[in-house]
Amino acid sequence: MAQDSSKTDGAKADDPRVLVSTDWLAAHAKDPDLRVIDASWYLPDMGRDAIAEYDAGHIPGARFFDIDEISDQRSELPHMAPPVEKFISRMRAMGVGDGHQVVIxxxxxIFSAPRVWWTFKLMGKMDVAVLDGGLPKWRAEGRPVEDMPPVIRDRHMTVQRQAHLVKxxxxxAHASKLGDWDIVDARAANRYRGEAAEPRPGLRAGHIPGSKNLPHRDLITPEGTLLPPEALRAKFEAAGVDLAKPVITTCGSGVSAAILSLALERIGHRNHSLYDGSWAEWGMYNDLRVATAKP
Structure with missing residues (x-):
């Protein structure tokens, strides 16, 4: 079922390892090895309850992935990537395992789904894609939703953690000093420049020295879908990102950074990692340098 989109300008409209359309999902909805995951997660100021919304209506068969719970809760930082054993346990309980094509x-x-897509990639699961436009597009097209929980059948899962995908x-700090990676920050420009206070208390304002700014919203169309590959590439280049170099994506707490990671994958840039602690960590430590103007 998996396809390749290794060339930037030739990226397929539907790539089950990166991004699929609502048409693709509707066509494959009855596939026995398809698993759909609702990865909704919202910032406090959005005033939305992801679990309540899932209970009220979700894509048929979808399981709910709780980003805050399926995380490393030993860490003081928010929703850090889960330990391998916890990920396996939670996925088996959700009936997601080896041989499944996963659509998130x-x-x-497109907001929190890429974070869960990245988490699956981190665990070595390749046949996983984000649904372009998500639930809003699915609903707008009059496609079915249900409020019944799915029937779960346990499925074995093996994991091969891909340590290179996380920093x-x-x-x-080394990458910032040496400049051998391009660090790209997905936060809004006013937060990147240090002109707006951080929503998490106690964090300094500004950005990682040497990092570039590409707000994640700039990669999304007004209709809520990811920009086409050519437009994505243009956005990275306009932000000053050298796509010949490896890239580290970052944001406030590691969620919207994954939108940049998804976009990089979409344009065929495979050498990228996500800074899991992101500004929630960097902004907390006074011994780490902070920049407050464009480099």
Whole structure:
């Protein structure tokens, strides 16, 4: 079922390892090895309850992935990537395992689904895609939703963690100093420049020295879908990102950074990692340098 989109300008409209359309999902809805996941997650100021919305109506057969619960709760940082054992346990309980094609969506369009897509990739699961436009597009097209929980059948899952897909604070600090990676920040421009206070208390304002700014909203169309590959590439280049170099994506807490990671994958840029701690970590430590103007 998986396809390749290794060439930037030749990326397929539907790539079950990166991004699929609502038409694709509707056509494959009855496939026995398809698993659909609702990965909705919202910032506090959005005033939305992801679990309540899932209970009220979701794409038929969808399981709910709780980003805050399926995380490393030993960490003081928000929703850090889960330990392998916890991921396996939660996925088996959701009936998601080896041999499944996974499609992930969220209730915003494209916001939190890429974070769960990245988590699956981190665990070595390749046949996983984000639903372009998410639940809003699915609903707008008059496609079915249900409020019944899915029938779960346990499925074995094996994991091969892909450590190269994630960076810690020490690795990011080295990249910032050496400039051998391009660091790209998905936060809004006013937060990147240090002109707006951070929503999490106690964090300094600004950005990682040497990082570039590409707000995640700039990669999404007014209809809530990901921009076409050519337009995505143009956005990265306009932000000053050298696509010949490896890229580290970052944001406020590691969620919207995954939108940049998804976009990089969409244009065929495979050498990218996500800074899981993101600004929630960097902005907390006074011994880490902070920049407050464009580099």
């Amino acid at each position: 969506y969220d209730g915003h369009g 810690d604070v020490t690795q990011v």
